[in-house]
Amino acid sequence: MTADVIVIGGGISGLATANGLLQRGLEPLVLERQAKPGGNAISERFDGFLMEHGPTTFNASVPGASEHIGALGLLENAHDLGSDVKRRYLRDQGQLTGISAHPAGFMLSNYLSPKARVSLLMEALRPRKRGDEEESIHQFTSRRFGREFADKVIEPMAAGLFMGDSKCLSINGAFARLADMERQHGSIIRAILKARKGSEPGRHLYSWRDGIGVIPRVLVQRLGKRVKTGVAVLGLRKTTRGFEVKTNTGMLQARAIVLAVQPHVAAELLEPLDVEGANAAAGISAPPVNVVFLGYRREQVDHPLDGLGFLATKDPSRIISGAQFLSTMYEGRAPEGYVAISAYAGGARNPELAGWDEARLVAETHHELSDLLGIKGTPVVQRTRRWALGLPQYELGHPGRVVHLRGTSQRVPGLYVTGNFLSGVSVANCLSNAAETAAQVREVLGGQVTGLPSKTG
Ligand SMILES: Cc1cc2nc3c(=O)[nH]c(=O)nc-3n(C[C@H](O)[C@H](O)[C@H](O)COP(=O)(O)OP(=O)(O)OC[C@H]3O[C@@H](n4cnc5c(N)ncnc54)[C@H](O)[C@@H]3O)c2cc1C
Known part of the structure; x- marks a missing residue:
């Protein structure tokens, strides 16, 4: 060789x-x-379930992404999100709120106060930032969209996507496209509307039967x-x-x-x-990240699980920062009559969870999910993946x-x-x-x- x-x-x-x-x-x-x-891209099938130890979803909105997948011969058999994915959920103060996936979802929901919703719309009129001082994601989104949106939507998003803290993550590093939109168009809303004009709705998130x-x-x-x-x-x-x-x-x-x-x-x-x-x-x-995969019989879970999962605002009494309803998202994640949920805990929010033993981690995750989703009984399968060094x-x-x-x-x-x-x-x-x-x-x-x-x- x-x-x-x-x-x-x-x-x-x-x-x-x-x-x-x-x-x-x-x-x-x-x-x-x-x-x-494969690094952290590990898909493991057991007892008819499919656990993703790392990534679950391919994000095709990254420029060139589908071309790379096409070149590997994987585009034809990619699976789109299931038709039951109708909304995204946010957990705040122990309550789940479903928000329609429609672009006007936040305006139609009462998750944000009326004042925060007006502030969101005002983004289109706010002046562009002067100077090139680096901002955190939280500073940037507070300035453009209002503090409540930054606290109740962006902070959970940063914890979900990066397992990070929106007050420490750099807008230019983590969401460079948003910073560019402001630079080029003066407003994120105006940039999005402009980009949408004449563009075909496309597939943005997908995966494969075997993960x-x-x-x-x-x-x-x-x-x-x-x-x-x-x-x-x-x-x-x-x-x-x-x-x-x-x-x-x-x-x-x-x-x-x-x-x-x-x-x-x-x-x-x-x-x-x-x-x-x-x-x-x-x-x-790269703070440690814990993935807790739990399977239940469908009838154990009251919630319709009609979304991607949920992201959560910071809450010192809870450990889950986000969860995905895997069996709703893609085919083949759970046997007929069962559901699969992956919960994520740790990251910059709770690095101390690396010290918890597996039994405690699973018990607490199951307990929090049971509260939120109306789950009765115990999981039929459970598995964890502890990444000592998670996402950069x-x-x-x-x-x-x-x-x-x-x-x-x-x-x-x-x-x-x-x-x-x-x-x-x-x-x-x-x-x-x-x-x-x-x-x-x-x-x-x-x-x-x-x-x-x-x-x-
Ligand atoms: C829990 C979790 C969920 C995620 N969810 C998503 C998602 O849904 N969608 C998405 O797009 N992305 C997601 N990501 C991010 C994405 O999975 C990773 O960013 C990506 O897989 C990283 O690939 P990589 O090759 O750069 O690094 P890694 O996968 O970390 O690979 C680095 C490799 O280097 C090897 N290595 C290290 N040191 C040495 C050495 N000295 N000699 C030889 N080999 C060495 C390691 O063993 C490892 O295999 C997720 C990540 C995690 C952890």
């Missing part, structure tokens, strides 16, 4: 980068320390022996011909390296080669950190960084970043593709 480029990390970012390199005529080798590739795990599976099939599992990279060294890679199974060499690992690992591996990049990666935290937090200062990380390839020619901590945490963002990284590597390696022997000791 020879390799031009060693890709460190066999999650979706690493696998997709390697696939992009292969398509461009380079010979990649992916090194993954776990026994199975998101089909994406890494297809990538691994394409890469074949170019993916090595159980190989942990311990260190990197620059040589005259490229890089020497120290692993738990020996030394390897490559002309170029792509780091597609979590930020704390990137920080360690970059340290001896690029202190600037290493410091930037070390500044990105795009906190204030993140855009600057990304500039340092993207600069790694200039400071250390042949060394690239990709992954979910640069410009979007979603799987779709990871695919886009991976395609860009593969194109950059190809451009730089150009005609110098050599097929170096990969094993030297």
Whole structure:
């Protein structure tokens, strides 16, 4: 086996980068320390249920997302959201409120006070921000839409999408498109209305019968022996011909390296080669996240589960920050007559939950869901996934950190960084970043593709 480029990390970012390199005529080798590739995109079927340990949904509204999926031959068998997904729910002060998925949903619901609803509409008339001082998501949305909307809608959204805190996350880092809309159009509402004009309603969220795990599976099939599992990279060294890679199974060499690992690992591996990049990666935290998957017989649950699930406002007496009604969202998540719910707890809101034992976590989650959804009895199946390092937090200062990380390839020619901590945490963002990284590597390696022997000791 020879390799031009060693890709460190066999999650979706690493696998997709390697696939992009292969398509461009380079010979990649992916090194993954776990026994199975895929990173946190793990779909597990048991007893007729399908649990997603990480991502559940592919977000096709990211530019180019469906093209990447199409290129993998996965577009035709993608499943849209089920027809019973009619509303989104928000939990505030122990109560669930259903809000229609219609764009005017918040105006038609009494979840927000009348004053907050007027303030929401006023966004279209508010002046554009002056100056370029970085704002948190909470500051930005309070300024544009009003404080109540920021507290009761955006804060739960940040906790759900990023498992983060809207007062710490950077608007330019986490929701760069919103900041751009204000810059370009002066108002988010006006920008959305303009974008909608003449555009066809499209599919935005989808998955597959066997879950998101089909994406890494297809990538691994394409890469074949170019993916090595159980190989942990311990260190990197620059040589005259490229890089020497120290692993738990020996030394390897490559002309170029792509780091597609979590930020704390990137920080360690970059340290001896690029202190600037290493410091930037070390500044990105990823608090622990707990996924609790519970299955019930349909008749145990009073609630119609007629939505995606719910997001929750901060509440010191509760641990769930969001939940998804998986069996309503997509086919094949639970056997006939049963339902499947995934609840998320931890993140920046409750990092201390990492210290809870599994039994306590499941019991508390079941208790909170029972209260909200009118569940009787105990779950028929239960399973948890504890991510010690969950989603990377795009906190204030993140855009600057990304500039340092993207600069790694200039400071250390042949060394690239990709992954979910640069410009979007979603799987779709990871695919886009991976395609860009593969194109950059190809451009730089150009005609110098050599097929170096990969094993030297
Ligand atoms: C609970 C949860 C729910 C999510 N929900 C969604 C969702 O619904 N939709 C969505 O689009 N996104 C979602 N995401 C985000 C998305 O899943 C991730 O951002 C994406 O899968 C990250 O892929 P990655 O390859 O960049 O990183 P990872 O999946 O973290 O992969 C990094 C890989 O590097 C390997 N590695 C680390 N160190 C080394 C080393 N030294 N040597 C070799 N290998 C190493 C790791 O073992 C790992 O496999 C979710 C994430 C989580 C955690």
